[in-house]
Amino acid sequence: MADGYRSVFAPGLFDGRLMIVTGGGSGIGRCIAHELASLGAHVAITGRRIERLETVRTEIEDVGGAVSCHAFDIRDEAAVVAAIAEIIAAHGPIFGLVNNAGGQYPSPAEELSVKGWDAVIRNNLTGGFIVSREAYKQSMAEHGGSIVNIIADIWGGMPTMAHSGAARAGMLNLTETTACEWARSGVRVNAVAPGWVASSGFDTYDDAMKAELRRLRDEIPLGRYGNESEVSAAVTFLLTPGAAFISGSCIRVDGAVPNHRHTWTNVPTDRSIAFDGFPLATLPECLR
Numbered sequence: 001m002a003d004g005y006r007s008v009f010a011p012g013l014f015d016g017r018l019m020i021v022t023g024g025g026s027g028i029g030r031c032i033a034h035e036l037a038s039l040g041a042h043v044a045i046t047g048r049r050i051e052r053l054e055t056v057r058t059e060i061e062d063v064g065g066a067v068s069c070h071a072f073d074i075r076d077e078a079a080v081v082a083a084i085a086e087i088i089a090a091h092g093p094i095f096g097l098v099n100n101a102g103g104q105y106p107s108p109a110e111e112l113s114v115k116g117w118d119a120v121i122r123n124n125l126t127g128g129f130i131v132s133r134e135a136y137k138q139s140m141a142e143h144g145g146s147i148v149n150i151i152a153d154i155w156g157g158m159p160t161m162a163h164s165g166a167a168r169a170g171m172l173n174l175t176e177t178t179a180c181e182w183a184r185s186g187v188r189v190n191a192v193a194p195g196w197v198a199s200s201g202f203d204t205y206d207d208a209m210k211a212e213l214r215r216l217r218d219e220i221p222l223g224r225y226g227n228e229s230e231v232s233a234a235v236t237f238l239l240t241p242g243a244a245f246i247s248g249s250c251i252r253v254d255g256a257v258p259n260h261r262h263t264w265t266n267v268p269t270d271r272s273i274a275f276d277g278f279p280l281a282t283l284p285e286c287l288r
């Protein structure tokens with residue numbers, strides 16, 4: 001694997017182990033798939049678009065890795081049940097699951113439709129729940145394993161992404177709950193919360209959002225965006241025996257960014273109103 005992914009973890013660590021990475025056709029998921037394959041795992045990558053999965057399959061196979069592609073929508077319960085069964089039948093028991101697939105669109109909370117809210121909740125909470133449940137019921141309940149849920153840096157709020165913040169908070173609680181419930185089967189469940197990570201995900205944003213991201217970069221205490229391999233390293237660690245006593249935890253990979261202290265220029269602000277609707281003029285001078 002000389003020309004393959006250069007992981008900081010020991011070669012052969014996951015030899016022959018089956019790992020599923022949802023959203024493995026792009027960005028962070030693609031990087032995780034490369035790293036796990038470089039450590040000897042058979043990686044089952046999933047996503048909606050088969051072409052992107054096939055491209056990653058070729059990349060991994062070209063450097064000697066073992067990989068298979070499985071196209072389905074994580075929100076489609078019947079498709080998930082069938083795909084997990086198919087993966088197990090073809091490649092054996094599931095040792096690791098990385099719930100990475102997800103995404104949202106920016107919008108002020110007051111402009112979110114229920115349809116848009118539901119779409120994002122299903123994408124970032126319901127989908128991860130369905131995949132986790134099936135990986136557990138169909139495989140891990142019998143022999144143990146490790147699940148890592150990719151969420152986001154939600155602490156203090158996720159301005160312009162209320163739907164995603166709520167979903168990710170739900171996923172964090174699901175992480176903690178399943179870590180307790182499934183511990184009896186030797187299953188560990190943890191989360192990784194990326195901050196701003198320069199990945200293909202950024203390509204999905206419009207110019208206004210990209211301008212906001214450039215401004216935000218200067219407010220990240222470590223002075224830069226994260227990269228995909230830094231998220232992948234945290235995920236990989238949680239899958240290793242080095243994390244054998246870690247369950248129900250979350251690793252923040254965010255350069256110490258304090259989202260709630262950021263001034264969001266793309267959130268509409270009416271500066272004539274402040275403090276529970278009292279006009280500014282009624283406030284003491286020092287508060288205006």
Ligand SMILES: CCCCCCCCCCC/C=C/C(=O)SCCNC(=O)CCNC(=O)[C@H](O)C(C)(C)COP(=O)(O)OP(=O)(O)OC[C@H]1O[C@@H](n2cnc3c(N)ncnc32)[C@H](O)[C@@H]1OP(=O)(O)O
Nearest residue numbers: 103104105113115116119123152158159160195201204212
């Ligand atoms: C700068 C301020 C930000 C603050 C954030 C705080 C810091 C936290 C750091 C976290 C950063 C996170 C980064 C990433 O996640 S990178 C990954 C990015 N990738 C994506 O986001 C994927 C792209 N998005 C999508 O694929 C879709 O939006 C989604 C899957 C979420 C929904 O698709 P779905 O197919 O389910 O839904 P529909 O297209 O049918 O739409 C259903 C309704 O949803 C509303 N909608 C959907 N898209 C948009 C949009 N772009 N703008 C507005 N509204 C949208 C809409 O109501 C749809 O119904 P209609 O089509 O009938 O109108």
Ligand SMILES: NC(=O)C1=CN([C@@H]2O[C@H](COP(=O)(O)OP(=O)(O)OC[C@H]3O[C@@H](n4cnc5c(N)ncnc54)[C@H](OP(=O)(O)O)[C@@H]3O)[C@@H](O)[C@H]2O)C=CC1
Nearest residue numbers: 023026027028047048049073074101102152196197199201
């Ligand atoms: N980049 C960042 O700064 C941050 C990213 N995150 C999260 O990390 C994860 C990876 O993000 P990133 O790599 O940057 O972004 P990408 O948009 O490149 O990756 C998202 C992946 O998920 C797949 N996916 C999305 N929705 C579904 C679905 N319903 N069913 C199956 N697959 C789906 C997509 O493939 P396809 O469209 O083919 O289905 C795609 O491969 C996401 O959950 C993202 O929200 C969190 C915080 C910060």
